[in-house]
Amino acid sequence: MSQLSLEELVDIITNKLETERGKDIKSASDQDLYYVIASIVKDVINPQWLQTQNKYKEANSKRVYYLSMEFLVGRLLESNLLNCGLLDLTTDALTELGFDPEKVYSQEHDAGLGNGGLGRLAACFLDSMASLSYPGFGCGIRYRYGLFEQRIIHGNQIELPDYWLKDPYPWETRKVEEAVKICFGGKVNMFKKNDGSLEFKYEDTDQVMAVPYDIPIVGYQNEVVNSLRLWSAERPDMEPEFLTNRSKRYYHDLDHQHSIDQISGFLYPDDSNHEGKELRLKQQYFLVSASIQCIIRSYKKTSLRSLKHLPDKVTIQINDTHPSLAVPELMRVLMDHERFGWDEAWEITRNVIAYTNHTTLSEALETWPKEMMQNLLPRIYMIIDEINERFCKGIWFDHPELREKIPQLAIIAYDQVHMARLAIVGSFSVNGVARLHTEILKKKEMKDFYTLFPSRFNNKTNGITHRRWLLQVNPKLSSLITDVIGPQWVKSPNKLIGLLRYSKDQPFLEKIEQVKNENKQVLASFIHERTGILVDDQSIFDVQIKRLHEYKRQLLNIFHVIQLYNDLKDNPNLDIIPRTFIFGAKAAPSYYLAKEIIKLINKVASLVNHDKTIQDKLKVVFLENYNVSLAEKIIPAADISEQISTASKEASGTGNMKMMMNGAITVGTLDGANIEIRDLVGDRNIFIFGLTAEEVLNYYHNGGYVARDIYNTDDRVRRILNQLNYGDFGSQDIEFKDIYYNILYHNDPYFVLKDFDAYIETHELVEQAYRDKATWLNMSVTNIAYSGKFSSDRTIQEYASEIWNLNQVL
Structure with a gap:
């Protein structure tokens, strides 16, 4: 079917509308078209689905x-069209029929099968396993x-x-x-x-x-x-x-x-x-x-x-x-x-x-109460108990040096089952x-x-599917890449490294800049439509989109916003490049402090966005209901990728890889995969700041950090925390006092204040780099070139050869 002409596909769509939906083009809705296109795709993939299963059986292959x-698959229509080789043709056919393809594709609801990086990673892995x-x-x-x-x-x-x-x-x-x-x-x-x-x-x-x-x-x-x-x-x-x-x-x-x-x-x-x-x-x-x-x-x-x-x-x-x-x-x-x-x-x-x-x-x-496991899963508990007994006996007899640590190793300890x-x-x-x-x-x-x-x-090391997160979500950038290095990168993402030859090519850099600007214009229009906020598409798009957790430190980011706002209030003529800070995050319903941080971001946004005295030099946007589809709109437009977790806390991250692949520059700590990104692109093409994992762990184990000392000695920090304490961002004096008390009376458990000065200095370097367009675009292209290393295809090949002993069935 990939050899179809435009006219043939238009005929198939109109015929299916009649036979499956009982409608003609004039009476059909966007949803009707969505189901018809999905039906056409299923006609293509169902025989291949059966053929694949039969091939696996015949090969008697390992599985x-x-x-x-969690499997955070997002919407599947565009992805399936792309993988079937029908996306461009279908987009043209819908346009020919007088429909907006984006509105048709958006009829699909994001599948509610996951929440964050864990689920999206699982979805990327499935894509790579099938594609390989x-x-x-x-x-x-x-x-x-x-x-x-x-x-x-x-x-x-x-x-x-x-x-x-x-x-x-x-x-x-x-x-x-x-x-x-x-x-x-x-x-x-x-x-x-x-x-x-x-x-x-x-x-x-x-x-x-x-x-x-x-x-x-x-x-x-x-x-x-x-x-x-x-x-x-x-x-x-x-x-x-x-x-x-x-x-x-x-x-x-x-x-x-x-x-x-x-x-x-x-x-x-x-x-x-x-x-x-x-x-x-x-x-x-x-x-x-x-x-x-x-x-x-x-x-x-x-x-x-x-x-x-x-x-x-x-x-x-x-x-x-x-x-x-x-x-x-x-x-x-x-x-x-x-x-x-x-x-x-x-x-x-x-x-x-x-x-x-x-x-x-x-x-x-995770741990589970022993009694709950016994009552709910009695046979399973018996087996776990036996596994634990044999394991602990093995330590006792074979590793006498670890005997005293058996309670820290035992599967069942202190009436808890340790998963x-x-x-x-x-x-x-x-x-x-x-x-x-x-x-x-x-x-x-x-x-x-x-x-x-x-x-x-x-x-x-984790990876992302470049087909979804570059080829599908950023077609203009993908087309430009193909124009200069050929199409082989789509099946062999490591070939993106060929872009390095063009990292200082002025005509190519101008095209890269044009694509980014067009993506930012699209996102600015979306933001205005969704929120009513007008943002400057020529401003720096500074993006942090991820689950809301204290260790991911959205709080540090919004403290930076407050600091910039305070600077502009003190000096409205301050020469800074306009910035648009874009947040997307969900907090667990019972996670009180995380929800307070969301409220703070939105309250600061309301204050900043309506203050005419700062001359629109700052805008703050919180896009609600963050999901895969929203990420697909934001990531191609990002200039800065905020990956600012407390060092040692983020296992890997995959948002850092997605934004890197689309040309954003990482501002981050030496945590998770940020380290491996830094090792590839070099110190000149990433902005690293803050405590190292070793320093963080040393503070946790040995003490030595006192948050109040920073409050007492850094005027900027004291001013921000006092603004929280005195209700400057809320309608009531008590708003945000809990954030204030958590930092000062629980000694800033995620080192927001400790890393604040380094973070502010780093953003000064970001601004300097952004003012030099040639330098910034060179950094952007360098990041795209090295991003092939973070394709989930590479990760799955490593799993297959080093863990699963799995062979491809071609």
């Missing part, structure tokens, strides 16, 4: 299953509601339900015939068989059906279509005798029936109370149990060999700690259903499962997601585990 609680012809499959949950839809009212974040499935989702295929049963609660009875082996039977369990919905993952113009399988929790059909036996549990069963809807109801329930915590644990077990049952069933269909050879044909990659229950669940299936003994089941399990760690934050290394520890003990690979992050894991956060299992630890 990787990527288990993740690797047999890779995603496994997640089909949440009916996403995290939440964010609205900003009087500066405050308000959360509304994100019912992204209110309209039919054209990309999913329900496969009820492949549903599996999940059991919660009940009792486990143990019997000794005649041969001495143990048998376990479950009674009075609460059953849930996991029904799969498959979404095609389309490779880039290679006719490979992999699958993302999303599980939906549904009520099982009850047999009459089952119902009779449970008549005394009537009210319990009513509660259970109600709870089933919640399991796949919404992403990340509030776990600040018992009910929410239990629901989250249910979700995690639901994901891994359904997925592992499906994996075992698939293996049996495609292989005649015993399950003891499962590691030769299957790797299960768990994305962070959320799917760590894959370890005991695989053990359960192998022992209770497949009749393996403990030692053989453990050998299989430990050689199938690989674990990716995404954080050094203790709050993100990261379970994942490390039960896997053959533990990888970090940036060089610094992996070193921190090995030398500090997981040092004792590294002592026990040094060969398991490895690094796989």
Whole structure:
């Protein structure tokens, strides 16, 4: 179909409108066109989907299953059109028919299947696996509601339900015939068989059906279509005798029936109370149990060999700690259903499962109350308890030097089940997601585990799919790149390095500048349409778009804005290049301080944007409901990429890679992948400031930092904090006092004040560099040229060769 002419595609669209929507062009809506185009794409990819699965079966190839609680895929129509080679033609056809292609494409709601970098990384990995012809499959949950839809009212974040499935989702295929049963609660009875082996039977369990919905993952113009399988929790059909036996549990069963809807109801329930915590644990077990049952069933269909050879044909990659229950669940299936003994089941399990760690934050290394695990998942708890006993005994006898550290290593300790520890003990690979992050894991956060299992630890620096984040979202820049170095970079992103030859070519730099200016004009129009704020498209677009967390330090950024505003109030004629600060962020509903920071950003924006005395030299824009589609609009227009996390806290980052790939210059700390960006582009093409990870960790461990000393000695800092304390940015005196007290009375836990002076100085250097257009454009091109290193294709090739032992099926 990629050989279609414009006229032929127009005819297909008009015919499908009539046959599938019962409309003609004159009466059709943008939504009608969206569903018609999606139907045309499905006609192309469905045969390729079937062909791909058959090819994998014929090759009897090893497969990787990527288990993740998040898959932030965004909108799929444009991506699928691009990968099928139909995007330009479809855009032309819609224009020919009198429709605005952007309005048609935007009819698709962002899939509410993720929140931040973890989920977007998973989506990029699926794209790369398909585009590189690797047999890779995603496994997640089909949440009916996403995290939440964010609205900003009087500066405050308000959360509304994100019912992204209110309209039919054209990309999913329900496969009820492949549903599996999940059991919660009940009792486990143990019997000794005649041969001495143990048998376990479950009674009075609460059953849930996991029904799969498959979404095609389309490779880039290679006719490979992999699958993302999303599980939906549904009520099982009850047999009459089952119902009779449970008549005394009537009210319990009513509660259970109600709870089933919640399991796949919404992403990340509030776990600040018992009910929410239990629901989250249910979700995690639901994901891994359904997925592992499906994996075992698939293996049996495609292989005649015993399950003891499962590691030769299957790797299960768990994305962070959320799917760590894959370890005991695989053990359960192998022992209770497949009749393996403990030692053989453990050998299989430990050689199938690989674990990716995404954080050094203790709050993100999940633990569950022992009693909750026992009640909700009694058999799973028994297996974890046995794993823990054997692991701790092994330390006691084989590593006497670590005996005193057993409580810090034990999977079950102080009545808590530690999921990261379970994942490390039960896997053959533990990888970090940036060089610094992996070193921190090995030398500090997981040092004792590294002592026990040094060969398991490895690094796989994150990546992004350049097809989505350059080719699709920035077509003008992509076209310009192709004009000068040819199209090979699309399939081999490392060839972007060829742009270095043009980094001082004046005609080329002028074209780069023109593309950036056009992208900024588009974003400025969008901002005005969305918010009513007029921004200067010739100003510096200074962008920070990411999840709102104290360690990501949006607070440091807005302190810089306040400092500039104070300078302009003191001297309205101050000679500065106009700046537009663009924020996009969601805060977790129960994260009070993060929501206060959002409010502060919006209050400062309201004050700055309406103050005529500063002559429009500053504008602050907070774009609500940040998601993938919004990122696609912002990133091509960014001049500055704010990557200013407290050093040692950001595992990797992927926003830094996306903006680098689109020519933005990074302002950042030596944290996460910023270090690897710096190593590639050189100190002249990035702006690095602030404490190092070693210095931060030293302060945490040894003290020596007093935030109040900076408050007392730096007039700028004192003025800003006093403005917070005295209510200068709020309608009430009490507004923002909590931020003030958190910094001064909790000793600035993320070193905002400590890095403030260096951050201000760095932005002075940014301004100087921006005034020299040739220098700035050279920096921009240099960043684009080196960005191919951060393609997720490179990351997936490293996983495939160094962890998964996976071959391409061409």
